Amino acid sequence: MIKKIFFLFFFVAYFQNYAQAIDHDIIKKTFQISRDTIQIDSLSISPYYFKVFNNKHQLINPENYTIDFVMANLFFKDQVFHLKEKVFVEYQLLPEFLTRHYKVLDRDLITEKTNDLTGLYNPIKANRNKNIKLFDGLYTSGSISRGVTTGNNQDAVVNSNFNLQIQGNLSENIGIRASITDNDVPLQEGGYTQRIDEFDRVFIELFSKNWKINAGDVYLQNNENYFLRFNKKVAGVYVNANVDHAWGKSQVFASGALVRGKFSSYKFNGVEGNQGPYKLIGQNNEQYFLIVSGSETVYANGIPLKRGENLDYVIDYNTGEITFTSLYPVNANMRFTVDFQVVENNYNRFITYDGVDLVNDKLEIGVKYYNETDFKNSQLQQELTEEQKQILAEAGDDKEKMVSISAVPQEYSKNKILYKKMLIDNKEIFVYSSDPNDELYEVRFSYVGENKGDYIIETTLAPGRVYQFTAPVNSVKQGSYAPVIQLIAPQKLQIADIDMKYNYSEKGNVKSEFAFSNSDKNMFSELDNDNNNGFAGKINWQQNIIDKKWKLDANADLEYISSDFTTVERYRNVEFSRDWNLTDPALLKDTGQGFFSGGLIFKNDEAGRINYRFEILNFEENFKGNRHNLYSDLTFGQNKIYIRSSMLNSESLSETNSFDRCYSMIKHNFAKAWIGGKLNYEKNKSVVKKTELLNNISHKYIETEVFGGVGDSTKVFTEIGYNYQTVDSVQNNHLQKVNHANTFFIHSKLIQSKNTDLAFNGNYRRINNVNYENEESLNARLFFRQNLFENLVNYNLIYETQSGSLPQQDFSYVEVEPGKGFYTWIDFNNNNIQELNEFVVAKFQDEAIYVRVLLPNVNFIKTHRNKFSQSVNVNMIKWQNDTGFKKMLSHLSDQAYFLIDANERRGAESRNFNPFRYEEANLLALNMQIKNSLFFNRGLQKFSTGYIYLNSRKKSYLSTGDQDNEIKSHQLQFSHKINGFWLFDVSGTLSEIQSRSDTYVNRNYILDQKEIFPKLSFLYSKNTRMELFYSYKNKENQISGFETLNMNTLGSSFQYSNRDKFSVTASFNWIDNKFEGNKNSPVAYQMLEGLQPGKNMTWVLGVQKRLMTFLDLNINYYGRNSEGSKTIHTGTVQLRVSF
Template identity: 40%
Template sequence: MNRFWTGLFLVFFSSFGLQAQEIHPLRTQKIFEKPTDTLQLETSGINPFYFEVTDSIGNPIPSNQYQVNFPKGKMWFVAQKPTQKIVVKYQKFPDFITQSIQVIDSSSIVSNEAGVDKIFTFNNRKPGAPTKPLEGLQTSGSIVRGVTIGNNQNAVVNSNLDLQISGNLSEKVGIRAALQDNNLALQNGAYSQRIDEFDQIYLEVFSKQWNLRGGDLFLENRTSRILNFNKKVQGLSASFQFGEEDNQTQVMLSGSLVRGQYARSTFIGAEGNQGPYKLIGNQGELFVLVISGSERVFVNGVLLQRGENNQYIIDYNAGEITFTSLFPISSEMRINVEYQYTERNYNRLITYNRVKHQREKWYIETNFYLESDSKNQPLQQNLSPEQVQILQNAGNDPNQMIAVSAVEDAYSENKILYRKTVVNGVEVFEFSTDATETLYQVRFTLVGANQGNYQLLSNQAIGRIYGYVAPVNGIPQGDYEPVIRLIPPTKTQMVQMQGGYQPTEKTQIKWDVGVSNYDANLFSEIGNENNHGVAGILEASHQFDKKNHRFQTTSSWQWVQQNFRPVERLFSIEFERDWNLTQVQGNQSLLQFFVEHQFKKDSSTNFILNRYEFQKLDFSESYSGQKHRFFLQGKQNNFTYTSQSSWMKSTGSFSNANFLRSQNQLRYRLQKNWVQLGYQMEDVQEQNNATQALTALSQRFHEVSPSVGRGDTTKVFVNVGMVWRVNDSIRNQNLQRVNQSYTYFLKSRILQKDQQQLSWFVHYRDLLFADGITPKQSSLNSRLLYQDQYFGQLLQNTTSFENTSGTIAQQEFTYVQVEPGLGVYMWIDYNGNGIQELQEFEVAPFPDQANYVRIFLPNRNFVPTQVNRFSESLNFNPQKWKDKKGVLGTISKFYNQTSLLVERRVLRDGNRFDLNPFASGDDNLLGLQFNFRNSLFFNRAKQRHTVVYTFHDLKNRSLLSVGSQENNIQSHQLQYSHLVQKTWLLQLLSKTSQQDWITENFALRNFTIQSWQVQPKIGYLWDAQANIDLFYEFQQKNNQLADFEQLQQHRIGLQANYIGAKKMVINGEFSYFQNQFTGMANTPVAFQMLEGLQPGQNLVWRLLVQKNLTDYLDLNINYQGRKSETSQTIHTGSVQLRAFF
């Protein structure tokens, strides 16, 4: 009982936490951002009694829209698949239930009564029995081919491939494949915190001596420092292996199209800002699509891990990285992100080939790498002869690669076009919708404040509209110009050789040399004399023993010519900072000597110098530096000590520098408890040779971090501590105190059991400035997760809370037209001006109208925010009392399910922390997601007097570039069903709701709709395979704002279902609507009230036929139609064949 009251206290009064990923520790929740036709949930069986499919806001998806094969853990959609995110919640059966265990193949057992003098032949298949494709291989997935036609749209071909294959083609040849193809338009802008799509799509055939692979390839070379890279590409590769282990030759050949280009973003963290931080392209592109899984994130030189429970998450579609609350960001963090992004300016080809021969004591390897754009095959930029000439004359100077962007184009309502006109004797571009004029498609580039002659006039259409503004006294008044930066085709080529010789077990010699050829502009011959460069590494190591000591010495020399261009970085991620390099040029020489020491066996000497490094770096005559590094470790009784220290001294043409750093840790451990003291420091002092004054690169800090803890960090533990840090920087040409910070933290996992979890993380930081003017900056990050069950699973609870700081984008978006049925939105020209404006797009109610998708645009404006996330799931299940009588027996017939999700983003206001996720004030509210649902069941999952009452409260507020937008829905719903004489099913649904739309700048989209609905239904069940339903529905809707529109809707319909014994499913519905609407029909509020129908009489019908032609082949026929008083009859039909594997 004490544990129960403790749990309730934590549920309702906790102030820190973590958003839960699973409702129940034994149940699974999977989020599909872009669901395919068929979803493989598990490879084994799942429980049919705990299965739920909802949309992104928690609304259940009707079960007649999908089918589930529970034994195989697979579901598929029988009608049109959802175009937005869905959530699937289910419970997986334990493996020992679904696993088939068999010692002997029962089909091969012969009865002992059959006679022993007969010869038996075993046939696994009857003569003439149909064979299954790819039989004998382990397969899963499906192939879908279909066509959609209608009298309101053109024919559209739908295809979907989702197939995985593995197995053996013969005794020595195997096969692996993961294939996926989908021609449906995709919605960009979703966060890829979970990746449900395949990371690789490929077909691979292999044996012990060779391997052939086509599709997505992962080309990588990490054995060479000269040619160090990894690429995700699409193409073909072949590898072969000859000879034995001590005399072996390996050959690898590949050719492919490049999916991505390597890029690196470097920035300093903003104090208390978890993100998102924008990643950019090599040409300064604000919008990049990052290839999934290609990123590597370093903070202060340390590699981080992706994931909600790790350090960061990333939106691959938007190119934005956000750090989790478990990894607080401060202004002292240097963030480096390496990634590949899709760049489609030209067709780009890549080939990587390798030959390696290895003997017992030596090996030699040759690599050839070529990555080149096809300059005569531009993709995203259609170069004119004038633009090609500009690139030819520009050489390698990007500032010369600027061209006028105007291109003559035909009029289209889907485009923003301009005409030429003259203002004050200057020819300028002016927005126009006159189809009789000569029109141009113009791209505008942001050139800086008061550097251009155009400014943004409107962003409320599907594209931005710019206008000319005349200069004042010769000073430009705009920020944009009608020009574009041309992207030149490039080529990167390298030939690299490496080898090694091991004369003895303790001596080894390695070498690595490469020649690069980098052309930054294939159109121009200017500057090509600087395209080639050479780099080389020579390394020798030797190991020797002396008494109880073992020493490993390594010496290396590295030389890099100034024009050498690696494929990726050549050195460590913070090489330039470690050597205090800025813009040093010249041929580079790096000499290194390492000695490493360890004891051959336990020794009484506990504190040792574990490793010493000496490095000498030179850049021609302009720079020379030396570095010493020391690594110490020790142990004495219960004390452990580690230390890493270094000292670097450099002299250069313009400055001299000293760089001292040290990291130390002392820990005392007593049983499960420990006390720890950490100390770090850096001191960088760079002097200008001419003035002897310290430069701006000089800085210094000291950091002390005491902490105490108990337990094992992999299980149950608690760790409490603080960090004190002081920072010195240049003030008045001297190193002076600029700020100091105090950080307090708590890390814990208090409970860790099968049915119980409790973890808590808190990180609070104060940054105080020494100038007495700058105000203190405080930041708080916290996360709490609590899961428990009470009274023998009578109550099941999951609670989480998270608090963090970050930014929110003033999101810009547009709509792009696609084939009918492949989109989500439709356009209605409400004002009749022929311009597609953002407020004129609606979610299409019928497939033939869905011909637009929403595309999010690059963000430039971010607003600082504080974020609170709270989630609660509480289930009351008294099934344990079902055999009781009296009050407990009555209570056992009830079941209650409560869920709550709140994400609240408020404007960050100084050091004030708004920790209440339920605060009512909205003055600083920038974003809100509130979703509360409570369902009370009586006689759940039974057929007699079943009652369900559901209360749903949904609030959504978002910040857009066109202003804020808010949508609130609150509803009460009561459902009753009862089976009479096993053949008649009586159902009654009653619902009241209120929907509020509030938009900041679109008055026509502000409305409050109150509605009341009642729907009686009577169904007749012929048997378990067939039923027919007759229903009537009445709805009353009233708009409480503006023109006070009203709707009375009567609907009568017939619905039938048939599941044939021959694996056939037929589902049909016919509905008649009588809409008595008062108000203007061509308005957003009318569209919402009528739900896409028209005033007056409407007919809507649909028919779905699904036939299992064989055990692995399905036929789906889907037909929909509608008719209103003011429109012709619209027919839409689709035919699909789905093959299962």
């Protein structure tokens, strides 16, 4: 990373003299007319942006004035404005390099002839004294900072942040774009992953008319070649050049990079009435993985969906969970496929993608080469022992043999879950131990499936889960976990692809593509290498037969793929296997496949098209099938007809199949309305040859729908509809109905205007099952926005209800560098074991050395969710120029916000759709907030008064039991400036803080808190202020230990700020804590705010010095002292470069 940054500095600094100008921000000024001419600025004004407004903020016609942009003078014409009338001017200055005075030598330094040479002009010395500006001439933004934090309570920690954007021209023909982000954030709070350095970004692009060079984080993709389709986010270099020749054009490109993302795909079926989250699983059954952001494609029944809270789904890249919005209702007839890139750090992996394309009027030829190889001796997260390498060497390509015992000898550590070995019935097992005298092992357990392992989860401690051995019963295993790990073998994939297109006439062409692959799935092993090489080929013919108003085109494809051919990513339709009833991949594994398709396309530019296609698919002797396809999309006047149908007949070694499908839609449009209907029909009949019985995949599915709407579907509209579905499945060797569903839906945008928006979407579904209980679900969303009295009142409301699931969440705490965490550990029971209830939110930076990391879970509870939020903003300042009652109201403003997000356990009988009513017994998770802020003269410091009411509650559903926190508070604020130099502030707060835990008794408390906080500030100047303040807090615990605290704080602070030169801040606090109760408890830490009973002191000193126009030095020092404890000193030194 450092090398990349150094290269960027060197490269851009070398070319900085060729850069382009920098745009200036808009400047706003107020002038009082005293004569007919106003001097606006001392610099020249840009003629591209200049506006003048009168005292009513109305734009003045340019005919009433003239402007000299060079001299920045504004001239008013006679009898247009009165003296002492105010005008408001908005403008931009010309770029600095256009208004700057240029000179080779400074004439002011020329002296009279004398024998004293000390005053003579020295150009070298003069240049040194000039201000330096990095990347002068290029448009730049961002900064780089590097600092060190250390103290007597922590080790030294290096902090760095780098954020830089560059855009401009290095010369007349060469441009540059760059974006660099390198933030030192090693751990992600609340995610499954521990390291998130994948979020750093370095991108540099140099370009001209005929070539470009991309370096850093590059996006490689190929969507044109049939056998070599892929999308990769890599870190490396990509070069592309276009060359014109007498015979045509050519394009040459090459790339080399390190890649961490690896293609993965996961399939799952929707659950009736469950919007999610649905947990994604990796290719090797991993639950711990990080998805490359933005790399996913989600398909529902083969149709790609859109990501977004107001679209189809949202995804958590850290936890690998996908949730569908209420706008996209999920049912059991939906098949989902998610393609994504997984961040894989087992080995360093190198990728190269190179090629050349030659093009002229008749012929196009392309050659591509793709190589992706793991460096087997450059291991990252997976550190293989010699024994594990031998296991891989003997496994060949069989993943089931790539399994190793995970136990590794380890010294005792309080931050790790460790085990000792024991013998039970002559079987060696692992037992949790915290005894430093035992021979200890660090053991990783893998989820192997229900009743397939010998271990279960016993409990969860701060460092992670504790597993316990459970003996088999009647030779049946009782656990779901085993002390083994899946070994990942280094792999290599090479693909050479040649494609050609020959235009033999204006109406016809022939295309061909041939690809060769070399795939080694285990580079440690010489076994199973006979199946590494594969071949694939495809020939396509296209011909226009009739070229009139209705056109007729013919095409044909012939394709062959050997059994050992391997691609980077999927190249066929995501539902190809289902389309052809390929139910047993094992039968097709070692066979080559041949595919033929031919068809006719009848199309009209206005009416649409009809497409017929016949296909044949063979897997040598294992499978033979043919399919007829008909597709039409026609528009006749106000009528639209859409049909997609197919008929499949196939035979494999074990089955005969017929699969008929038809999806059709007809719609008629009126002037401002529409009606329509849909039919979706499937009948899949699969018969087992040996028994002549129906296969379980046999089914019949019929879906009918009618709908109608009024309005404009792109603006204001309402559409309602009814959907009926029936499903027949195999019952007693016959297709019999197992359920039918009735669905009513509405989609609407009732109002859309400048001041009002109103939209409602709803979907109610009821399933009547033959063999088990009926089910129903409701997904709905209401959105309303209203601006009243010309934006005096702004109101927003969102209501949403949906069915879903809630994970029973486990978590652990991971130690990080001091200051980069959120929690601290306090051994409340003095047993030297890190327990979950002993971690609290750190009050001081040097104590924040832990973050909470979620653990993958397999337990999801069915829930029904109601979410309601509304906000009201009232700002009457626009009446400040009025008189009477409006003038009085103009001093007031109010902000109100209400949110309730409740997840209740879903029952079979009924659901609660009222967000304001929920049963505590069924409540699993809750996020409730009520906040109202009422202000008088807000921000004016003239008898400014504010009242803030807060009521919040958050309940979490954890594997260790429910955790419930609640806060209620009333706060009154007052601020007033006296004689322009003195500022008096005072605030008073009454609050109640509750914490309830089902498992940990020491987490239960109810704190009544009172606080008064007066402060007097002396505003010596615009840059300097001094403050003296006093705070009194009274805290009483109403339950359990009944702890009490009286906290008196006396403090002062000093601030001096000169942004261009020097600034300093300092503060000192003397705190007297009179505490009664057990000081070694979570409630005591919360009450004492991390300090100790008795006398305490805290102090802060911060200094910032501008060394150069782009370079700042920041020094910060923090200290605290408590009775009976050592003095804590923490200091930070940081350099910051601004661009």
